[in-house]
Amino acid sequence: MDLHIVIDPGQPRGEQLLRQLRSLIRSGRLAADTQLPPTRLLAEQLGLARQTVAEAYERLALEQLIDARRGRGSFVRALPAPADDTPPPAAPPPRLASVERITAFQALPLPFLRMAGSPLARYDFVGGSPEPALFPHADWRRHLHAAQRQLGQGGAHAPPAGLAGLREAIAEHVAFARGVRCSAADVIVTQGAQQAFDLLVRVLAGPGDVAALESPGYPPLLAMLQAQGARAAHVPVDGEGLVTDALPADARLVYTTPAHQFPLGVAMSASRRQALLAWASRSGAVVIEDDYDSEFRFEGQPRDSLQGLDAEGRVAFVGSFSKTLAPSLRLGYVVTPPGLPALREALLNAKHLADVHGPSLLQNALARFMAEGAYRKHLRRCVAEYAQRRERLMAGFGTRLAPWLTLLPAEAGFHQAALLKPGLAVDATRLAALARRVDVGLYPLQRFGAALDGLLMGFGRIAPDDIATALGRMGELLEAAA
Structure with a gap:
């Protein structure tokens, strides 16, 4: 075994070796019955004379810290229990409010964390999970290989906002499919919608701030807000979606799933959408629009996104490829509100601090996949x-x-x-x-x-x-x- 021992050539080498071996044994880093390296091997590893190592071992044996067993080697002895077996007082934990909030996650409603650890049943009605057999393996493999070749020729890392080609493809797609008004400059590529929510909450909500959430709604948003020390205002949902009359006047942001409410599935009516945007205008709040699995529409005419209806540019539009392609890709995006350029810069800074840059290989492959028309x-x-x-x-x-x-x-x-x-x-x-x-x-x-x-x-x-x-x-x- 290799021991972490550092020998300073300017100091007595035998004393250094003895002191460090003694410390390793007494601290418990070398447990009882651990075999020490043979003297020849340890001497070669440390650049010492074999006699120097042998003398250190003899001294440790005299101190009853090791046993020399004939024909087997030298082994660490079990240390005798101290006379007073009362453990020393533990150092007081750091009193950090953020640590206490994160520790409290055990009591927060995180059903997806608990569901992830449970195997699916033979007939399972789990929500938000796409059919793996529908993944376009052949097309994806082709674009992934092309992206690998490009990176092998010196392709650059994706910037914090994401690869330009992917941001352009996303902007074109959401404009076509969801009526979102944006350019590629407004798009920030994230590692799933979850990172987009995390960045938005970290930038927009601080201790004591009020944030409005749909009730029932998406539990991780509640956990994120509580981790920030913000106060969540639970706003009911009825057959028309979020009840806008119940929105608190002091809320700094509101989170909503207007296209397909989670978990009830209702769509927000046109009148409620207009009422929500009017409330945001009066209160100066930011609206987070989670466009949760809206791509799968089965009846009726497509409803406009809130972001597309928003004349003032106060809606952050969040989407993901986890439902349409695969959750394991961890690719999502946020379209930043055009009316709040400072928010875009703050999100970019937060994104850079979170992960520097996203997975360039996957972003490149997805950009090619979308540009070819294979995504639609x-x-x-x-x-x-x-x-x-x-x-x-x-x-x-x-x-x-x-x-x-x-x-x-x-x-x-x-x-x-x-x-x-x-x-x-x-x-x-x-x-x-x-x-x-x-x-x-x-x-x-x-x-x-x-x-x-x-x-x-x-x-x-x-x-x-x-x-x-x-x-x-x-x-x-x-x-x-x-």
């Missing part, structure tokens, strides 16, 4: 597949599960919420526990801060032919409970 083609394929699963889910809730559950309407996204009807013998939490026993994964809305008794029914990871089987098993459980 892939989205059309995904919408067709998820539409089929959605139809089977709705058919099952309209027949087999109709006596017990009501499926809430949703125009877009690959999850819908289902509410249990009053008077049932089981609630959503109990039903989810029972369903696990028959290999069906269900997720109560209460995990996401909802007071409603219901389930989040994602259909991204369950095969179309398996939906009827899973719903049939749910029906059997509900019949047995009734």
Whole structure:
């Protein structure tokens, strides 16, 4: 074994070696029964005479710190217990408010962290998780190889804002698909939407600041705000989305999912969108628009993004490729509000401090993938597949599960919420526990801060032919409970 011993040529070498070996043993860094290197080997490693090492070992043996075992070598002895076995007083921990807030994460609602550690059931209705089989492996591999060749020829790291080609492709896509008004200069590429939210919260919210969140809503936003010491104002959601009349006047920012509310799935009405923008104008607040899985639209006309309706430029538009391609890519973006150039500079500084630059290889491959038109083609394929699963889910809730559950309407996204009807013998939490026993994964809305008794029914990871089987098993459980 190699020992961390440093020999200063200007000092007595034998004394240095003895002192450092003694310290390693007494501090416990060399545990009992650890074999020391042979004298010849240690002498060669340290550039010492073998006799110098042998004398140090003899001294350690006299001090009863090591044993010399014939034919085997020298081993560290177990140290005798001190006369007073009372442990020394521990040094007081640093009194840092931020450390205490982060430690308190154990008590925060972080369902995704706990869900990530649990294996999926055979028939799983997990939300926000795309179908891995839909990933365009052949096209992606081709663009990834091209990006590798470019980097091998001296390609530069991506700047904090992201590669210019990818920012241009994103700006073009969101303008075409979501009516977002921006240029490539307004786009900052992030490692998933999660990093975009983290940067926005760190820049916009400080201790004591008020931030408005949808309730029920996305739990990690609440955790981020609490980590910053900000105060969260929970604003209810109804059939038209965020209830704008309940927004607090002193809020500095508001977080909303207008295209497909998480977790209820409703879309924000046109009147509420206008009311929210008017509130932001009066209060001087920033709106974070989470365009959560809006690419998957199944009925009705596409609704304008808040950012596209915003005449004053107070909306930060956040998107991600985790739902459309794969979460493991960790690629997302924020379109900074055109009316707040100082916010863009602050976000760029925060991004630079967070990770210096993003993954150049993946950004380059995605830019090529989008510029070629393969991304839009892939989205059309995904919408067709998820539409089929959605139809089977709705058919099952309209027949087999109709006596017990009501499926809430949703125009877009690959999850819908289902509410249990009053008077049932089981609630959503109990039903989810029972369903696990028959290999069906269900997720109560209460995990996401909802007071409603219901389930989040994602259909991204369950095969179309398996939906009827899973719903049939749910029906059997509900019949047995009734």
